[in-house]
Amino acid sequence: MLPELLQGIDAGGFLIIQDSASYSGRHLLKSFINSALDREEAVHVLGFEVSEEELKDGLKGSPIQRLHFHNAYTDPLGWTDHPAFTVHQFCLEELTRLVKQTSHPKPATLVIDSLSWILRHLSPPDVCKTLQQFRKGGAVRAIIGLLHADMHQSGTVGSVCHLATSVITVVPVVKGDKAVAKITKRSKSGKVMQDEEIFSIKDDFTVIVQGKPSQHGPKQADPKEQETDPTANLTFNLRLSDTEREAKEKLALPFVFSKEKKTALLHSGPGSGRILYEPDANDDYDQEDPDDDLDV
Template identity: 75%
Template sequence: MLSELLQGIETGGLLIIQDSCSYSGRDLLRSFIAAALNREEEVHVLCFDVSEDELTDGLKPPATQRLHVHNAYPDPLGWTDHPAFAVQQFRLEDLTDLVKQASQPKPATLVIDSLSWVLRHAAPPAVCRTLQQLRKGGAVRAVVALLHADMHQRGTVGSVCHLASSLVAVAPGPKGNEAVAKITKRSKSGKVAQDEETFCITEDLTVAVLSRPSSLPEAKPNGSEEEQADPTANLTFNLRLSESELEAKQKLTLPFVFSKEKKTALLHPGPGSGRILYEPDANDDYDQEDPDDDLDV
């Protein structure tokens, strides 16, 4: 599924790469940038966490001609007179103007490195509203953002990830150069698909999927020791019935189960059935209005 996402994000999609201090998702983010440039898409990058040189390291021309880096790393809060980009400009109007000034007529892909910087200096509801507005189309075709999950409260991370059409949570893999990606993809129909893959990233930012840890384990050969082991072998009581015991059980009539003959006898009593008749006599002093009249109370 990771290879499928690298081949292209649908229009209006929001892909979030969620990482932590144990593993950085920036190399995977740069792989998505390289894949979009190879598809001849216009890519705009909001650079907060690292310098422009570090972000573009490994990206080769002529693909970089379609890459537009808005470097907010030197002055992310806009303290100078003319910052390249600042957190306060993370609004739909400013982002639309920024993209339209340097892009071709077709919509571009917006990459945010990282969304955590914006969330640390702007209200999360306003950030979520801007992301939702960007998804509706216009100058931006799709959004790819890096999110450091351990920098925010769980509610903030959950709110942002709820907006994502695709979520890739990365963690360290079994080897030093490997990582594990837990992928959640939501289609427009509401269907949710999940997968888990082990991958590595080469020097040219190509992602190689190595295996799927979540796949079913291979079947063991017949006659293995685990298959022959009987968990009921050493019990002090028997869990199975013999053939004679099973036959006796099937013939047993339960007390609360009425046979056809018993039902007929109860519903249609025969001539020999008894009845109790009561005829009050003159000595019975029974007052219907006061049934306790004969009591000395």
Template identity: 60%
Template structure:
């Protein structure tokens, strides 16, 4: 599932890559940029946390002409007289002006590095609203954003992830340089799927999925595979002996009637009553449809 999200098999998606101080997700973000460039898409990067040289690092030189980096790293707050790009320009109208340089025949991908920087200077509700406006604008094929989830309250992280079609949470693994990607994807029909995978990023920014972790990364042992007996260490006995089983089979239950008791109960006895119903003229009774009054 991780490779499907990075390769962008669905149009109009919004992907959030969550990381923490323990495990960085910027390499996956770079892999998304490289994959979009190889799909011959125009890629626009809002760079607030790294410089333009770091964004272009390890990317294919043949595809760099389709990459446009909006430098918000040099002067993110617009303190100089002529800032290149500021955090206050995170408005759908402003971004559409910057995205208008793309060829109309090609789809464009917007990469935000990172949403955490934007959340420091915009209210969460405003950020969610502007992300929705960008997705509805039609000028973008995809939006990919990096989010440092340990810097924000869980409610803010949950609200942003609720807007996303796919969320990749990067956590450290137990296999050296490998990390674990916990991917949650929501399809257009509303179906939600989850998957955990070990992955590694190569020098050319391609992602390799190694395996799926078992028991949160702990290898499964033979003791885990053995069937556990739930009645092994109880202070009372849940099993019956052979004698108890025979006595149970011979026991006559009060609600089970024998053949003799059934025939005795069904035989008519003298003095037994009967219920006779004689409809009068006011009764609306149809003999061909006796259940007419039930409306079935």
């Protein structure tokens, strides 16, 4: 599924590359930029975390002319007199103006590096609203964003990923420079497809898919998914041995009646007593008004 996404995102699509401190997703982000340039698309990059030189490092050749870097790295908060782009300009009107500054026959792709920087300075509802409006406005063909999941609360990450048509979560493997891509893709019909693939990235940002995690031994567990055993360090044993379990099953509980005891209680034998009541003449009992003798 990863090669299919690299070949092109559907019109109006929104792809999120979700990484963490254990593995950076920026190289995969540059692979998507390189693939878009090879398809002769114009690419607009909102650069908050790295400079233009660092982003373009390794992206060489004539297609680099279609890469438009909007510098939000030098002055992201607008502290100087003439900032190039600030985080407060992340709105529908400003993004549309940036994209329409350059003329290109094909719809452009917007790359956000990174969404985490924006979410640290703007409210998540405003960011989600801008992304949804810009994605449906038709100014760009697709949006690709890098998101550092371990920098935000799970609710914020879930809200942004809910807008995405595809989410790629990258985690490292135990050895080597490979990584695992956990992919969730939503089609226009609402069908959700999931896949996991081991991949590596070459120096020219070409992605090599090397198969499924099951084909390369057990995959590394996500730290968030690891569950600790609450009985691991107890000073007493909560489990029963086979002998103890057998003795427990043979034990007769005090309030559980056997079949013989039930029969003896339900069927009275000889010598058992009964209580009989015969009313006499002094009993003033009115069948129509049983409570007549009460002073009420």
